[in-house]
Amino acid sequence: MNQYKSNQVRGIVVALKANFFIVEINNKDLQSISRAPDLTNKRLLCTRRSKLDYQGLFIDVGDRVFLESIDWKNKRGLISNLEPRQSLLSRPAVANVTLIAVCISVQEPLFDIEQTSRFLITAEDKNINTVLVLTKIDLIPKEKLNSYINRLKLWGYNPIAISVKDMQGTDLLLNIFRQTKLSVLCGPSGVGKTSLINHLIPKLALRTSSVSKKLKRGINTTRHVELFSVGNGSLVADTPGFNRPEIVSEPLNFAFLFPELRKQLMHAKCKFRNCLHRDEPGCVINKNLERYSFYRETIDEMINSRFRDQGD
Ligand SMILES: Nc1nc2c(ncn2[C@@H]2O[C@H](COP(=O)(O)OP(=O)(O)OP(=O)(O)O)[C@@H](O)[C@H]2O)c(=O)[nH]1
Ligand SMILES: [Mg+2]
Numbered sequence: 001m002n003q004y005k006s007n008q009v010r011g012i013v014v015a016l017k018a019n020f021f022i023v024e025i026n027n028k029d030l031q032s033i034s035r036a037p038d039l040t041n042k043r044l045l046c047t048r049r050s051k052l053d054y055q056g057l058f059i060d061v062g063d064r065v066f067l068e069s070i071d072w073k074n075k076r077g078l079i080s081n082l083e084p085r086q087s088l089l090s091r092p093a094v095a096n097v098t099l100i101a102v103c104i105s106v107q108e109p110l111f112d113i114e115q116t117s118r119f120l121i122t123a124e125d126k127n128i129n130t131v132l133v134l135t136k137i138d139l140i141p142k143e144k145l146n147s148y149i150n151r152l153k154l155w156g157y158n159p160i161a162i163s164v165k166d167m168q169g170t171d172l173l174l175n176i177f178r179q180t181k182l183s184v185l186c187g188p189s190g191v192g193k194t195s196l197i198n199h200l201i202p203k204l205a206l207r208t209s210s211v212s213k214k215l216k217r218g219i220n221t222t223r224h225v226e227l228f229s230v231g232n233g234s235l236v237a238d239t240p241g242f243n244r245p246e247i248v249s250e251p252l253n254f255a256f257l258f259p260e261l262r263k264q265l266m267h268a269k270c271k272f273r274n275c276l277h278r279d280e281p282g283c284v285i286n287k288n289l290e291r292y293s294f295y296r297e298t299i300d301e302m303i304n305s306r307f308r309d310q311g312d
């Protein structure tokens with residue numbers, strides 16, 4: 001169905017604005033069009049064909065689309081179809097993500113085990129490559145940072161520590177972004193996601209705001225998902241921060257979303273196939289781990305809520 005015709009223009013949805021889609025045109029397609037004027041940012045304001053609605057095809061940021069009826073002068077177009085999605089995140093809503101960068105600040109807002117775990121678990125559940133980015137490292141002494149890094153290594157992560165204030169770690173991160181098609185920054189409000197994008201693409205000057213003085217939390221400055229080019233054909237999504245991702249998982253699968261538990265289960269088997277690694281006899285899980293109590297509380301809550309639902 002989605003056969004690409006040589007005269008067809010393709011692009012990627014980089015933002016949704018009210019009922020419009022902002023579509024960035026494929027570089028190659030743009031070069032092959034003689035009528036296309038010199039578009040400084042290669043972006044068109046588009047609507048979609050109503051047939052897509054009837055087919056129940058919703059379009060999200062990150063979707064790769066086919067365009068027709070392009071009005072180059074006024075920078076308008078019509079989305080006629082979309083390519084099949086490789087993946088879809090629901091919050092933040094972005095299609096075709098190839099890397100999730102979970103951004104967590106060490107201070108302002110203060111690092112929190114449960115909140116960080118909720119973001120990481122949501123990413124693990126999607127089966128998409130994940131990198132943990134520790135932000136604002138200029139706010140703590142080196143020894144404290146090392147202690148965070150060592151803890152996170154025991155969780156099974158190798159965090160990238162950055163500061164946009166004193167430009168630490170950002171080159172390394174940019175290299176990673178340039179090796180992947182579509183990376184998404186996600187994390188709590190105020191951790192510095194937009195500041196990082198501004199640092200990588202200084203001419204953007206996107207809006208950021210200080211965290212609230214009293215609560216030391218972000219104030220939800222970014223309101224929409226938007227994709228930005230970081231070179232090498234790669235895009236990075238800035239997204240609105242939020243504080244508490246909901247965990248949606250089957251109890252039997254839940255342990256596999258913790259790298260430090262997953263590793264143990266790959267090397268040894270519990271006595272019972274349906275072991276939930278609580279107090280079952282013959283359980284092989286070493287429970288002397290920083291995040292075990294979070295695992296335990298969450299799985300207890302998952303099971304209790306199932307009983308409650310069944311009792312209703
Ligand atoms: N000290 C320090 N402050 C930073 C750093 N990065 C960002 N900030 C500050 O943190 C505050 C929040 O930054 P934003 O970039 O708006 O945070 P955000 O994650 O985009 O927040 P939302 O859009 O609400 O999700 C701003 O005052 C930034 O100047 C950093 O590396 N060091
Ligand atoms: Mg922001």
Ligand SMILES: [Zn+2]
Nearest residue numbers: 270275277283
């Ligand atoms: Zn077990």
